[in-house]
Amino acid sequence: MKKLLIEIVGWYGAxxxxxxYGLVSFGALGATSAVYQLLNVTGAVGIVIISMTKQAYQPAALNAVWTVIGLVALMRLFF
Known part of the structure; x- marks a missing residue:
């Protein structure tokens, strides 16, 4: 059951x-919108979780940085 949950989290992240990316590319969202940043942050966290579980450290590192960038962007939007 735990393995299935981790897989679901990973697929959610992707x-x-x-x-x-699609919503911003086609003009449905702005790059500075909270929804865009939340999708990026939660998606990146999902990829970090699945990547660490599978010991795939390159995507984990990339998405950890992606998460930090998204969190900083969210803080700038709200504070």
Whole structure:
């Protein structure tokens, strides 16, 4: 059951990042919108979780940085 949950989290991460990119690329969201940043942050966290579980450290590192960038962007939006 735990393995299935981790897989679902990983697939959510991939889907959220793709959705965020698609929505911005086609003009449905702005790059500075909170929804875009939330999709990026939650998606990146999902990829970090699945990557660490599978000991795939390159995507984990990339998405850890992606998460920090997204969190900073969110803080700038709200504070």
């Amino acid at each position: 889907a959220a990042i793709i959705l965020a």
